């Protein structure tokens with residue numbers, strides 16, 4: 001239904017998005033994952049016709065969105081990364097304003113506002129000025145505003161950053177419900193693995209402007225099926241230890257952090273005893289050794305050599 | 311849908327009227343104090359007449375009638391003392407056909423007093439010539455001629471048009487209007503600019519993105535925002551002028567309505583300038599830092615703080631030519647002080663409108679080109 005074809009965006013010298021290909025089918029919840037600066041927002045802005053790509057095309061039902069943005073704009077709902085609300089107006093006034101620019105009026109508008117307020121759980125705060133809201137409530141209203149015109153496709157740019165767990169769950173449940181009840185198609189951007197794991201059918205992972213992985217949750221995890229991660233902890237490391245680990249022929253990769261080291265090894269290898277020996281030789285006291293089943297976080301680590309969140 | 315934006319803007323305005331009230335209040339207070347409209351600040355000028363007839367002549371009457379300066383007659387010694395101990399900045403020794411300025415402190419007033427005196431003497435000479443031409447020799451005849459002249463002036467059969475717009479030697483310094491117009495036009499820059507700035511903020515926050523995706527048109531968004539800024543600015547000056555007209559009692563020389571109408575081009579040009587300025591700024595902080603610099607420079611070289619006629623630097627004068635405030639002052643003073651007709655003010659009005667169109671075109675263009 002919605003496709004990105006070889007999409008690139010360059011800001012002066014900065015290649016924010018490089019040759020990205022993606023597609024979204026009707027009724028799906030698709031996740032777009034990536035660390036800060038990965039190019040998620042830029043990709044989303046191009047997809048929703050707000051930013052003109054340097055190269056490539058966005059296609060909606062096989063028609064170019066760049067040339068004809070209207071058909072897409074009519075059915076799209078956008079939740080921006082920032083709180084895009086009038087902070088000095090009340091929740092209800094905000095909804096009224098954005099409803100009006102979508103040509104809703106009179107009773108239809110009133111009913112819609114009541115419905116949305118109910119869905120985002122702000123009915124009893126409707127007369128309060130947005131400035132007085134908590135971060136979570138603002139986020140919820142930010143989503144509510146995008147729901148006024150019953151969009152078929154909802155594009156959400158990190159709708160849960162910086163909010164409390166309850167609001168977060170509320171938002172995730174709302175998204176899931178909208179998808180179920182109204183068959184709303186959702187593109188959900190985040191740098192929280194858990195959210196994407198909970199919500200999405202399919203996932204795209206971006207890093208530094210590139211699309212580095214895509215597929216269903218299982219497919220993505222299978223990228224790691226040939227490897228496993230061993231997580232070891234100690235109070236301090238030394239160079240001898242790290243060098244010997246890296247030189248060990250069974251080890252694929254070593255990722256060093258302050259108190260943790262992740263070692264990637266082929267699945268069939270049992271390196272427990274050799275690990276203990278290397279530690280003894282280097283005079284390192286290990287606090288724990290853990291063998292992890294792969295998570296999306298590990299996939300990311302595997303693909304980029306960096307953690308998803310700093 | 312544009313109405314929707316305007317309504318939202320009005321609600322926001324009513325919820326946060328503080329800045330508007332402050333700028334309106336400052337304009338009024340500054341204009342009252344510095345303009346001396348409440349009569350506490352007419353400038354005192356000591357004069358000494360070498361020839362006693364001067365005081366009773368036309369010159370004496372003329373000087374007593376001007377309300378910007380209060381000329382007080384005294385002896386030469388008294389006058390010199392006032393000047394030397396700083397009670398007065400400038401004084402004058404008046405002879406029958408000539409005068410001498412005694413300058414204590416060089417200031418705006420020196421030139422103004424000089425101007426006023428020169429006017430008095432010039433008119434006196436004109437009057438004498440008319441009387442001579444009328445062939446009046448005796449005292450009685452002179453009186454008759456003068457009376458007739460006066461009634462003729464009160465109901466002229468024809469008017470001689472002075473077309474020397476802004477020629478350097480015919481400028482009238484009216485302190486009340488200078489300050490009233492100057493401070494009104496200066497402070498309104500802030501009100502307008504701060505009402506245009508939200509365009510930038512709303513773009514950053516994504517409110518504009520939301521509107522772009524909605525059925526509302528881009529031009530409607532700009533028009534609604536700019537119309538709103540225009541009215542906020544206009545309302546401010548309107549309030550100030552109404553207060554001066556009906557509360558302080560400044561009568562705008564009977565041309566109050568024309569003054570209000572001719573305010574429009576200036577307010578329009580400032581709205582345009584604001585959108586242009588906004589389009590060049592990276593963020594609101596930068597805007598807040600730069601606006602006062604721009605507004606104050608505009609006021610200084612545009613004649614809001616002091617009459618532009620006393621500016622001599624070529625560079626500043628050249629700069630004043632691209633400053634909407636210069637033309638705004640020219641138009642308002644043209645109407646209320648010089649009594650010019652709209653046709654006579656067509657030039658500065660057209661320049662203001664042209665500037666408005668150019669700045670607005672550039673501003674919107676740049677605003678659209680930037681990312682964010």
Ligand SMILES: Nc1ncnc2c1ncn2[C@@H]1O[C@H](COP(=O)(O)OP(=O)(O)OP(=O)(O)O)[C@@H](O)[C@H]1O
Nearest residue numbers: 011016034035036037038039040041042043681682
């Ligand atoms: N308007 C812009 N002008 C210049 N550079 C930009 C602009 N917008 C984004 N960039 C750059 O493009 C890159 C990608 O930014 P983008 O906002 O798309 O990342 P993101 O994945 O959304 O990150 P985050 O998780 O922080 O929101 C960054 O390096 C950013 O600095």
Ligand SMILES: [Mg+2]
Nearest residue numbers: 040041081157
């Ligand atoms: Mg982003």
